[in-house]
């Protein structure tokens with residue numbers, strides 16, 4: 551299934567503000583199948599592990615704090631060309647640059663509180679999916 555799956559997270563403030571249903575609706579309307587879904591909590595330490603690639607960035611402490619404020623929704627999504635198509639659906643990391651009709655354009659509050667995460671490669675989709683789910687070959 552390489553190329554057909556991606557990983558996503560609906561971030562704490564979007565879950566808290568009751569936006570997960572609307573976001574899931576946009577995801578399904580765009581042709582993604584929800585393979586796995588989990589509402590769970592990331593401690594600051596686990597959030598730091600998930601975003602370990604950003605450990606040397608100035609925004610890392612704030613990113614850890616924001617991602618551990620309250621529960622997140624973890625998702626594995628399936629569609630042909632999943633990683634690239636999902637990144638198009640969510641829009642630019644900075645919502646100021648996100649195109650009309652994208653999830654971030656509609657729901658992001660700022661660069662740090664940008665509503666959703668989407669994997670940037672097939673390799674990272676597999677790594678990030680395994681961070682939250684096991685026995686993925688059964689899904």
Ligand code: CMP
Pocket residue numbers: 601604609613643661662663664666667668
């Ligand atoms: P995400 O796609 O989840 O990947 C890393 C996150 O770090 C990103 O979304 C933003 O929420 C945040 N981020 C990326 N760049 C910056 C930045 N320059 N300043 C603050 N936060 C950032």
